[in-house]
Amino acid sequence: xxxxTQSPRHKVTETGTPxxxxxxxxxxxxxxxxxxxxxxxxxxxxxxxxxxxxxxxxEVSDGxxxxxxxxxxxxxxxxxxxxxxxxxxxxxxxxxxxLFFGEGSRLTVL
Amino acid sequence: xxxxxxxxxxxxxxxGAPVELKCNYSYSGSPELFWYVQYSRQRLQLLLRxxxxxxxxxxxxxxxxxxxxxxxxKPFAQEEDxxxxxxxxxxxxxxSNYKLTFGKGTLLTVNP
Numbered sequence: 001x002x003x004x005t006q007s008p009r010h011k012v013t014e015t016g017t018p019x020x021x022x023x024x025x026x027x028x029x030x031x032x033x034x035x036x037x038x039x040x041x042x043x044x045x046x047x048x049x050x051x052x053x054x055x056x057x058x059e060v061s062d063g064x065x066x067x068x069x070x071x072x073x074x075x076x077x078x079x080x081x082x083x084x085x086x087x088x089x090x091x092x093x094x095x096x097x098x099l100f101f102g103e104g105s106r107l108t109v110l
Numbered sequence: 111x112x113x114x115x116x117x118x119x120x121x122x123x124x125x126g127a128p129v130e131l132k133c134n135y136s137y138s139g140s141p142e143l144f145w146y147v148q149y150s151r152q153r154l155q156l157l158l159r160x161x162x163x164x165x166x167x168x169x170x171x172x173x174x175x176x177x178x179x180x181x182x183x184k185p186f187a188q189e190e191d192x193x194x195x196x197x198x199x200x201x202x203x204x205x206s207n208y209k210l211t212f213g214k215g216t217l218l219t220v221n222p
Contacts, residue, residue, distance in 0.1 A: 042214035
């Protein structure tokens with residue numbers, strides 16, 4: 001599992017509230033990613049990081065921000081959650097030519 | 111831009127039948143292709159990558175650059191193969207950063 005943990009694993013929140021998901025890795029990988037998984041859409045890249053304080057947008061970045069202040073942690077923040085952000089969020093790290101995924105964080109926005 | 115197309119959302123076969131999950135891609139450079147699998151309530155895990163040219167759990171996939179395809183095949187499906195399968199393509203972004211693009215996935219059901 002490349003030492004990846006996501007927290008929280010499950011969260012229910014209300015529209016308009018801020019939410020932060022955390023991805024923690026223990027193997028010092030340079031690249032980290034946040035994807036969302038939705039039926040009929042597969043996995044879509046939200047943001048990714050290629051180093052400490054180095055991040056870039058993916059294909060569905062609107063409404064999300066990220067931060068990476070240290071190698072092991074990559075935070076995904078929804079500043080004001082909306083119902084369309086109800087999803088399963090996966091963190092991934094790049095190993096030797098492949099991605100290793102976390103177990104996912106299921107977010108429900110009511 | 112890089113794009114991955116999996117034309118089948120759902121695929122249902124009987125145990126022992128051959129199975130083929132289709133994947134087509136669009137990429138201007140030299141792509142690296144993968145198949146990932148997600149069993150029920152588990153994390154995604156790598157099944158195959160084209161550069162290794164190996165067979166995992168009886169699955170194989172060949173990169174066809176002429177047809178821009180990377181179809182996943184297994185001659186005799188097993189019930190434990192039931193899962194969601196994602197084809198993925200890796201390439202460098204404009205800033206030379208590594209990014210993986212996934213297809214929408216195919217849910218394979220193998221019936222007894």
